[in-house]
Amino acid sequence: MTTNAQHWLKELTTQYRIQLSMLLALRTLMFVSQALCFWFFSNIMGIFITQGSTLVNELIPLFIPLFIASTFAWVVIKYYLNVRVAKLQQQVETDIQNRVEQTLNSQQNALCRQYSSYFWQHVWISHIPAISQFLTQYQLQKMLSGLIPVFVIIAIIPINYFVALILLITLPIVPLFMILVGKGAAKLHQQHFIALERLGGLFVDRLKALTLLTSFNQHDTETARLDEASKLVNDRTMRVVGVAFLSTSVLDFFSTVAMALIAVFIGFSILGEISLGPELPFTYGLYLLLVAPLLFSELKNLGSFYHQKALAESAAEAIYPVVKQENTNNQAFANKTGSQNTSWQNLHWQNFHIETPSLKAENLSLQQGEHVFLQGPSGSGKTILLEALMGLRKSSHQLTGKCVLLSQSAVITTASVRSNLMLDRVLPDKTLLDMLNKVELTPWLHSLPNGLDTLMGEHPPLSGGEAQRLALARILLQQADIVLLDEPTAHLTNEQHILLAELINRLCLSQTVIWASHKTLPDNWFSQQWIIEQGEILCK
Template sequence: MTAAPISNDTPAGWLKRAGRPWKRLAGLAGLLAVADVIPAIGFAAGLAMMIARFENGLNAALPWLGLAVASLLLRGLIGQAAVVVGARMGRAVKSDTRERLLTDLFGRGRRSTDRLTAVVEGVEALDGYYSRFAPLRMAAAVSPLLVIAAAAFASPVAAGVLVFTLFPFICGMALAGTAAAWESRKQFEALERLSGLFIDRVRALPAVLSFGAVERTTTEIARGADELEKRTNRVMRIAFVSSGVLEFFSALAVALIAVYCGFNLLGLLPFPVPEQLTLAQAFFVLALAPEVYQPLRRLAAAYHDRQAAEAAAPALTVDEPEARTAAALGELAPAIRFRDVTIAHDPAVPPVLTGFNLDIAPGQSVALLGASGAGKSSLLHLLLGMAPLSRGEVEIGGARLSETGGVAGQVAFAGQAPVVVPGSLGENIAVADPSACPGRLSMAARTAGLTADLDRPIDERGGGLSGGERRRLGLARAILKRAPILLLDEPTANLDPASEQAMLTVIRAAAQGRTTLIATHSEAVAALADKVVRL
C-alpha cells in the first residue's frame, strides 16, 4: 500500500493525504480513543453508587465496587489497544514516506543534506502525529460531549456548567497552538541547518584538518547548535505556559462543579435551581467532571507532535513517481541501443551528455573513455535509474528505459568505491546474492583474486582491506550476481600499474558472456573491450 500522490499543499493537507491509505487503521485508533469514555463513565457510576450504598452495608456496596474495578481494567485494555493500533498506523506511514524519500534521493539522484535530514529526522517526526495526535483529536471532539451527556442524566445544571467552562479551555488551546506552531517550524529549520552543516563538515574532514580550519568549523557548528537550543527553549517555554493555562481552566471547572454539588447537597445555594441532588448523583457528576477535560488535556500534551509533523512536512514532499513497468531481461546478454540520449540533472545547468548514440551487440563489451565530467559514469547511472533520461531513448533487449526507469535489479555493478558493511568478507560478497551457497561465494572470491579467509571480519569502514582488495570485492560481487549486464565504473582507478595488470584478468572473467559497459580512463582496461567509445 502506498500513500496518495503528494502535491504542493499545506502541511496539514499533506499529512491528511499521507495517511489516507490507512483510513481504516486511523478510524480504529480514533474509536479506541473515544471508547475510553465508556469505562470512565462506568467507574464514576460504580464509585458514586458504592459510596451511596455504604450506609446499607458492605454487601450492598460490593457489586458497585466490582463495577469500578472492572471499569479500570477495561480502561487499561482499551488504552493498550489504542497504543498498539496507533503505533501500527505511525509505522505504516513512516515506512511509506521513507520509501518515497529514498526513491527520490537515490532513484532520481536528488542528493542533499536536507534530504538526508528529512529521511532520518523528518520521517520520525511523523510518528507522534499519527500514533498519538490524530486519534486523540477525534477523542477530543467527541468524548467531552459524551461525558457531558452522561452527567446531564444526573444533573442538567452541572452539565450546563461543564459546557460553559469548555469554551475558554478550547480557546486557550487554540491560542497556545498558534503560538507554538511558528516556533516549531523555526526549530525544525534550525535542526535541518545544523544537520546539513555537520554532514558537510564530516565529509570534508580531511580538508578541514589539512587547511587548519578546525577552530572555524567548531565555531560554525557551535553557532548552529546555539541557534537550535534557543529555538527549542522557545518551544518548551510556550509549551509550559500553555500547559499552565489549560490546567488552570481545568481545575477551575472541577472546583465550580465541586462547589455546586456541595452547596446543593447542603441546600445552601444562593439562587434557586430546578434539582435537588442525591449523594450518588453528586459523586457521579464530581467523578465525571475531570473526564470532560481529560481528552483535551491529552490532546494538548500531544499537540507538539502535530507541530513537529507540520514543521517537517515541507521537507518530506516528493514528486509523484511515474508509473513504470519492470523489464524482464532474461538470462541471455541483451543488446543495448542509445538513441539521441541527453542527460541533464538540473535544467539550470548544461546537460552532462547531449545527443549520445551507440549500438551494443549482445555479449559485446564497450569501453567509455573520456575526461572527467564527460558523462561516462552518468551513462552507467542512467541504466541503474540513478540519472535522468532527459531526452532520447535507451532500448535494452527490446525494453524501453523511458518505460522501465532502469534495470538496476538485473545488472551487476562494480563502482569506484564498493560499499562495505559490518560483517565477514563472505557476507560482504553475498550482498550481491544473499541466496548464494558457500561454494559460489568461494568461486567468486577466487575468480576476483581475493585469497583472504571468507570469515575474516570487516568493519563498516573497510578496515583491513587495501584499495585493490576493495576493488576486487566489488568485482567479486559482480561475478557472483547472475545478471546479463555488467557495468564497471573506473575499476582500476588509483591503482599502481602492477595492481592494474592483476585486475585485468579479473575484469575479463567478470565480463564473460555479458553485455558490458566500462567507464575508464585507462587505455589498458579499454584494450579489453570489443569497442572503444571516446566521449
Template sequence: MNQDSKNKERHQGRSFTNETLFLKDLVGFQRIKYRYVNVLGMLAGLLIVVQAWALSNLFAGLVSFNTLSFFMLILGLLAWLLRSVLHLIRDLIASEASRNIRFNLRKKLLSELTFLGPKRSVIDEDAALSTRVYEQVDALDDYYSRYKPQTFMVTVVPFIILLTVLPISLITFFIFLLTAPLVIFFMVLVGHKAANANRKQFSVLAMLSNQFMDMNQGLSELRRLSRVKDARERLSSSAKAYQSTSMGVLRLAFLSTATLELFASLSIAMVALYLGLGLLEKLPWQLGSSPVTLTNAFFLLLLAPEFYLPLRQLGQDYHAKQKAEAAASGILQILEASTSDSSTTQVHLKDSETPQTLMLFDSLSLDANKRTRLVSISGHIHEGERIWLSGESGVGKSSLLYILLGFEDSYRGQCLIDGIDIKQADLSQWRSRLAWIPQSPEWINGTIRQNLTLGLSNLDSASIHDALEKSKANIFIKKLPNGLDTKLSELGTGLSGGQMQRLSIARALLSNADVWLLDEPCASLDQETAEAVLETINRVSEQKTLLVVSHDTHPIEWVDKHWKLTKEGLYEVA
C-alpha cells in the same frame, strides 16, 4: 508479484497534498484495532456516569443521613476498576497498532530508498536520511498510540456527559458547552507554534547527523590537516543548536499544558461556585431555594473534571500531532522522490544471441529545477561494444548512468533498451543484467566474503576464487590476516582505493552481468594504480557491453569508441 503491482505498492501514499492526510492513510489495516479502541473508550465513558452516580449517592447518604450504602460503594469501585481495565486494554491495542504502522512505514521507506539508489542524494545525505527512517518514524508513535485514540474520546465522553447533565441542570450544561471551545481554541493556538518548533528541531537534527557522519568519515584527513579542533567546535555548535530547539519544543509543550489546565480549572471552579451557591440558596435569581439536590450537586461536581479531562488530555497530546506532522513532511519527501509512473506495463527484455543495438539514445536530455543536467544527446551502443564517455564535471555523465540504471525517468526524448523505452521495461530483469561500479562503491559492515556475495546466491568457493584471481584481488587478500573473513567497514577501512576497486570488479564478475556501467572508476587513484585497474577491466570485460564514464585524466586506449560529452552535445572522438 509483477512489476505493475510492485509500482502500485510503492506509490501508495504519494497523492497526498498534506501531512494530515498522509498520517490518516497510514492507519491502513490497523483500522479494526482502532475500532476496538473506540468501542472500549465509549464503554469507559458510560462507566464515568455510573461511577459518578454511585459516588454521589454514597456521599449524599453519608452527609444527609449518616448512612453508608455498601451497594453504591461496591458499584462505584467496580465502575472505577472496570474503567481502569478498559483504559489499559485500549492503551495496549493502540500501542500495538502504532508499532505495526511504524514497522510497515519503515519497511516502505527502506524499499523506496533502495529503489532510488544513488538518486537518494537529491533528497539529503545518508545520515539525514537515516534520521528520517528511524528518528522521524519513531516520532509518529505518540500520534498513533495516544493522540488518535484521544480524538475519539474528546467527542464521545463530553457528549455522554452533556446528555446526562442536560435534564439535571441547564446552567451547568451551558457552562460546559461554552467553555469547552475555549480549551480547544487555545490548544490549537499554541499547537501551531509547536509544529514550527518541531520542524526546526528535525532540521537541526538532520544537520547534526550529517556533520557527525562527515567528521567520522574524514577524521584521518582532519588529523592530517590539524583541523580536528575546528571540526569538534562545529559539531559542538550544532549540538547546542539541537539542544536549544529541543528545549523550545518542551517549553511550548509545557505552555500548552499549563494553558489548558488553567482554563479547565476555571471552568470547574465556575461549576463548583454555581452548585455551592445553589446549595446555600444564595443564587441572585433563585434566593431561598436550591436549583439542585445534594445528590445531583455531588453528581455534577464529580462529572465536571471528567468532562474536561479528555480535552486536557488531548491538549497534552496535541503537540504529538504537531510533532508527527513535522516528521511526516520529511518522510513524504522520500516517498514522493520517485517519479516512476505506476501505470507502466511489464515488458520483458530480449536476450539476443546476435549482436544488435542494445542501447539507443534519441534526443535524450534531462532537466532539473530549470537547470540542464544533460543536454540533448543521440547515439547507440551495440551488444559487446565498449564505450568510453568522457567530459567535464556537470555535463551530465552520471545523469546518463542514472537513467540507464532506472533511477531517473524524468528525462525527455527516448532511452531504448533492446528497442523498448526503459520507462516501460521490466527493471528487475534489466538490472539483473547490469553490473555497476561507482566512483565510491558502497559496502556493508561485514567480511570481504559477505560483501562479495551480498545479493547473490549459489556461489561456491571456486567461483569466488576465480573472480578474485581475474580481478587480481587475490594478491592482497592472501596477505590479510583473515583473508576473505577480514572485516570491512562501510568506508572499506584498511584497504586502498585500488584494492577497493578490484573488489568491485570481482563482485561484478560474480554477478555474471553482461552489461557493465562504470562511473569514474579511477577518480581517486594515482596514475600507476589507475593504469593497473584499467588493464584489469580491459581483460575481464571482453565480450561484455561496457560504458565507462570518466574524465580525460586517465586515457582508455582499448575501447571500441570514445565519446566526448560537452554542454553542446555528444561527439565521437576519432
C-alpha cells in the same frame, strides 16, 4: 493550504479508519465505565453522609459491588486499549518502513545520496514513530474530544442546566487557544528538524575528514563552526519548548478557572445560597465535581497531543518526498535484481531526457560489446546519467538487460569474503577463487586467517585498491550484460589507477561498458565518447 504531505497524512488516517474506530469504541467504553464508577462512588458517599444508618445498611451492599465491577471494567478496558494502541503503532511503523525500504530498493544509492546519513537516522528514529503516534494518539483523541463532551453535557442538562451552560461556554475556549498557540508549532518543529539534520551532517562530515583536518591544522576553525551550529540548534530547541510550555500553561489556566466556577456554584447550591436550575443534592454535586474534570482532561490531552500533530506534519514533510516515489519502473527493478529475462539489445534513443536534475540528449546509441567513455566536469551529471540508465532515477529511457554498477567507493559488508562475493547467491568455491585470482587478490586472500570465511567486520583489512578489486570481482560474478563504472579509481593514487583501470579493461573486454572518469584513459579502449556539457549529452 493543504500540502502534499498533509494530504498523505489524511490518506493514512483513512487507511486505518477501521482500527481507529475500534480504538474509539474502546476509549468511549472506558470513559463510560469511569463515569459509572464515579456515579456509584458518589451514591456511596451520599448515603454515608446524608442518610440514616438503616438506609446505609440497606443500600451500601447494593452500590459497593457495582462500584467494584465498574472499577474493574475501567481497568481491564484501559489495559486492552493500551495493548491495541501499541499493536496499531507497530503496524503503522512497519507499513511506512516497508514503503521507505521499497523505494530504497528501487532507487538505492541514487536516493541515499540525496540526503545526509543523519536524515536517514532521523527517518527511522524520529519521523516514522512521530507519524504513528499522530495516528494512534492525536487522531484518536481528536475524535474522542469531539464526542464525549457532547454526550456528557446532554446528560448533565437534566441534573442542572446551569452547570451544563458553564461547561458549554468554557469548554470551547480550551481548543480555541490550543489552535491559536499551536498554529506555528509545525513550522518551528520543521525548522528544528532541519537544524538538527544539518548539525548532525556537519558533525559526521568532520569526523570522516578528521585526518585531513589534522593535516591542515583546522581543528579550532571547525570547532568554532560546530559551536555556532550547536547554538543555532539550541535556540530552535528553546523556541519549540517555549511553545509547548505556553500551550500547556494556557490549557491549565482555563481549565482551572472553569473548574473553580463549577465548584463554587455547586458548593453554594448545596448550601442553599444559590438556586439556579434544579436543586443539587450532595450526591449529584459530588458526581458533577468528579465528572467535569474528565471533560477538561480529555481536551488537555488533546492539547498535549496537538504537538504530536506538529511533529507528524514536520516528519511527513521530510518523509513524503521519499515514499511518494513509486516503483513505476518494474523492468528497471528487475534489471537490478537480475530476475528479468529481457535480453540486451542495441539501443538507438532519440530525445533522451531526465527531468530532475535536467539532463538531455538528442540521440544516444549503444551497441553490444561497445565501450563508452563518459566525461564531464564535476557536478555535470555523470553519476545521475548512470543511475538513470539503471532505472534508479526517472528518465525517458532505461537500459534493458542485466546491469551492474561499480561506484567510486566500494561497499564492503561486515560479513565474510564469501558473502561479499556471492550476495545471497550460491556459488562454488572454485568459481570464487578463480575470480579472485583474475582480479589479482589471491595473495591478499592467503593472508587472511580463515580464507573465504574471514569476516570483514567494521574495518575490513583492505586497502582502497584492494576494496575496489573485491567489488570488481563481485560485479563480474553477476555475469551482467552491461557494466557501468562511476569513477572506480577516483580515490586511488595514479599508480593504483593505472593498474586497476588496465585490469578492468582486460576483464570487461567482452561486455558492454559505460565508464565515467575524470582521470586519463587510453582512447583506443573506447569506441565512442559521451560528453556532458551544460545539461546536454554530446556523442562523439
